[in-house]
Amino acid sequence: MSLDMPVTAPAAATPDAAPPEDSALLTELAGLFGRILELDRVPADGNFFLLGGDSLIATRVLSAVARGHGVELAFDDFLADPTPAGLAARIVAARADHAARAAAR
Numbered sequence: 086m087s088l089d090m091p092v093t094a095p096a097a098a099t100p101d102a103a104p105p106e107d108s109a110l111l112t113e114l115a116g117l118f119g120r121i122l123e124l125d126r127v128p129a130d131g132n133f134f135l136l137g138g139d140s141l142i143a144t145r146v147l148s149a150v151a152r153g154h155g156v157e158l159a160f161d162d163f164l165a166d167p168t169p170a171g172l173a174a175r176i177v178a179a180r181a182d183h184a185a186r187a188a189a190r
Contacts (some may be wrong), residue, residue, distance in 0.1 A: 114169035
């Protein structure tokens with residue numbers, strides 16, 4: 086069974102999309118997609134798999150996110166919304182969760 090299952094339509098905007106103040110994060114993630122996929126430009130809603138990515142290359146994105154942001158996202162997180170905006174929302178949510186856990190200690 087192959088994990089390289091392309092999504093047939095771009096992901097719809099979700100209420101948990103990255104807020105405007107995280108536009109730098111969104112720009113960074115779009116640039117990361119572009120570098121990894123060797124594309125000049127990737128829109129915020131650019132679907133990684135429709136742009137030519139596959140599951141092996143996706144691990145490079147997740148590794149870069151972990152190194153650059155200290156956030157370990159699961160592959161399923163990436164599959165849920167494989168766009169720069171989707172990843173930005175998950176990074177923001179993971180940071181908030183980490184902060185809430187730290188405050189509860």
